[in-house]
Amino acid sequence: MRYSFGITDYSLPLYIDNLSNNWEQEDVERKKGYPYVHWLQSIKGSGMIYIDDKEIELKEGEGILIDRDIQHAYHALGTKWVTAYFTFGGELITEMLATLSIKKFVKIEEPDQELKTFVDLCYRDIQRNHVDIYQTTVMVYKLLVLIKKNQIKNKFDVRLTEEIIDPIVEFIKEEYRNDLKNEDFVRQTNYSLQYILGVFNECLNSSPRKLLTDYRVRKAKELLITKLDLTVEDIGKEVGFNTNSYFIKVFKQRERMTPGRFRESIL
Template sequence: MHRRAVFPTPSESLPLQMETIGINPEQEVIHRPVGYPYFHWLQTLEGEGELHVQSLIIKLPERSGILLQPHIQHLYQAKSPLWRTAYITFTGTLASTLTKDLYGPSSEKIHWDRSDSEITQQLERILKLAESGTDASGWKSSAELYRFLTLLKTNGRRNHLPSMSRRLERIQHLLDWLEKEYANPDLGLAQMAEQLNIGERQLNERFRELFGQTAYAYLIQLRLRKAKVWLPSRPDLTVRQIGEAVGFRDASHFTATFRQKEGLTPEKYRRLHGASAL
């Protein structure tokens, strides 16, 4: 049975605003010469489909989908005897900015591992919410849609890279170790790479893929984050003592790094949060 829900138009503009959601047990051919007016997520639940968009032909097997931009010409059709699909269409004041930040400006297939069911489960959760008729304001659906889009980012795979969640699992041991060892001023790339039994270059590649920065830059950020906890909560310690406690060799290096990254000195940060500088 084709399940389809249409969301009510809210009385106020929402950052993410659902339009429709549904499951189609036997997807028909869809041809839209002028595209669809809203963002359109299409995924395969069973079988395989084929999407024609921007001179590309994209196969959509099970556990894969694509987010189509508004007003982009496209056509999709079944490539197997049965093509069962799910879809979400949405708009919103932040929809364009958010989708660009998460996935970039172009339409690209997202797929996920056989063992991962979170994405489809979240779509089902939104569909049940829509069918219940208990979200007249649209805010609950907006929040659930945001979770769906972030799951596509963290659990989905693009190109041949593992998903973000899988890549995080690969370095989680190191992240846990850094939470304990960050205060060691002698800590460097060699010791960090040793925790994962990989080279320093590969270590930096993994951190750039995940965090957009080198492993050592991540360590500095971690030390500053710890300092931002200590500065207001430990007025009994001087700024110099806090800098040393989080792994900086001297107060001048701590102050200069803090000001460069945070835009103010440690003393001003401490006063800003209500503690007196010593």
């Protein structure tokens, strides 16, 4: 069964679009992606998922989180594929995914029991208690934290995290205003650039430069709301963008609106 929420307040920080705990999965092809973030989990059988140039088999028990607007397709491997899914969005979803270092998609190969049963428990709780759209914010937040916890347990080598990922992430947070180069990331770890990029791609489906850009946009959004005396151009320079045109271009790509329009929509 499927449960869909009639979303009327799109200003909520996080909200559920729809979910199902037992869905006989049909073939899906989304050339423009899906407008909400999408958690898909194999309950019975398995399926093949296509994202970018990657083929990802989702075996029974495994799950995958796919970001919004990411081109993808999937189909059953075999005669029957039963899934659970949980789709969600919100005003803070971009910041949440960036904070959790989730980019495009993340596959969880060995989810713990709490994540395995999460969608089913949410579905049953909604049925019993008639949970409204405002209460679902907590459910979305919990799912993201569980995915992050399981991503670390499943994929992260602790040594690589401590020696490569953590130093670069902290460096970005401290120096994002400056004109950072790949060589700066190399100096933080003493590993080769090729190796650093491989670790970031494997663990985060991202790169240091992408994390830097996402962090700059995040800080720009904070300033657009809190520093009304600063112009859009001033804010772009403040967070490390060399030109106003590039700042506007990047901001629009990630937020689907210009910085000026974002400020108008919030205030």
